[in-house]
Amino acid sequence: NAGVMQNPRHLVRRRGQEARLRCSPMKGHSHVYWYRQLPEEGLKFMVYLQKENIIDESGMPKERFSAEFPKEGPSILRIQQVVRGDSAAYFCASSSGNEDTQYFGPGTRLTVL
Amino acid sequence: AQSVTQLGSHVSVSEGALVLLRCNYSSSVPPYLFWYVQYPNQGLQLLLKYTTGATLVKGINGFEAEFKKSETSFHLTKPSAHMSDAAEYFCAVRDTGTASKLTFGTGTRLQVTL
Numbered sequence: 001n002a003g004v005m006q007n008p009r010h011l012v013r014r015r016g017q018e019a020r021l022r023c024s025p026m027k028g029h030s031h032v033y034w035y036r037q038l039p040e041e042g043l044k045f046m047v048y049l050q051k052e053n054i055i056d057e058s059g060m061p062k063e064r065f066s067a068e069f070p071k072e073g074p075s076i077l078r079i080q081q082v083v084r085g086d087s088a089a090y091f092c093a094s095s096s097g098n099e100d101t102q103y104f105g106p107g108t109r110l111t112v113l
Numbered sequence: 114a115q116s117v118t119q120l121g122s123h124v125s126v127s128e129g130a131l132v133l134l135r136c137n138y139s140s141s142v143p144p145y146l147f148w149y150v151q152y153p154n155q156g157l158q159l160l161l162k163y164t165t166g167a168t169l170v171k172g173i174n175g176f177e178a179e180f181k182k183s184e185t186s187f188h189l190t191k192p193s194a195h196m197s198d199a200a201e202y203f204c205a206v207r208d209t210g211t212a213s214k215l216t217f218g219t220g221t222r223l224q225v226t227l
Contacts, residue, residue: 004156033214042203043157045214056214091156093215100145100164100207102215104157 002027004094004105012111013082021077021108025094032075033102034067037089049075050097082112115140115206119218127226132176132191134221136204139185144206146187147215148178151201160202163187164209174198199225 005024013019025032030051035043045059049069069075079086089109093102120135145164149157161172168180178189201222205215
């Protein structure tokens with residue numbers, strides 16, 4: 001059973017560009033969570049999605065950030081007009097919903113020049 | 114709101130020595146509790162979790178943790194450290210019931226010396 005997959009693993013963008021981060025949950029999982037890890041800090045929750053629905057976006061910055069989890073395909077975290085402060089590792093996790101454990105992907109490391 | 118405090122951002126132990134990583138939580142009701150490990154440039158791997166039942170939980174790689182409700186603690190221990198245990202360790206809490214977000218501590222970096 002393949003684990004949570006994220007791509008790209010590393011992403012470099014210049015200020016003002018857009019970043020798209022993809023997450024494919026584990027097979028059979030319909031719940032996806034996005035977390036951000038800033039250098040030397042713990043993980044901070046951003047958004048929780050189920051298929052075609054945003055359940056909790058309380059950790060998502062109000063501007064420039066959006067997330068989706070369509071009926072078909074991976075979950076996408078989109079950052080518009082990136083700034084240097086967006087440089088971080090972005091982790092996706094998935095769960096079955098009925099289970100309490102979230103399984104994490106390897107992360108996407110975003111660098112904004 | 115839930116919160117997690119990990120005392121000691123850096124812990125250094127000798128190989129073969131006891132490992133003790135501290136975690137205290139704040140929550141209006143006893144939550145679900147987790148310990149994750151992160152190796153450099155990798156994702157998080159679940160070490161162990163407490164949901165219900167026995168308060169002493171055994172995990173992978175010889176680690177265990179004990180849920181103490183009276184102390185709101187969930188400290189992680191391992192009797193004998195190995196060089197391969199060097200990593201960042203995160204304690205996390207989650208509401209019981211339906212699926213929801215994890216709230217993480219700031220992490221403890223474990224160094225193991227010869």
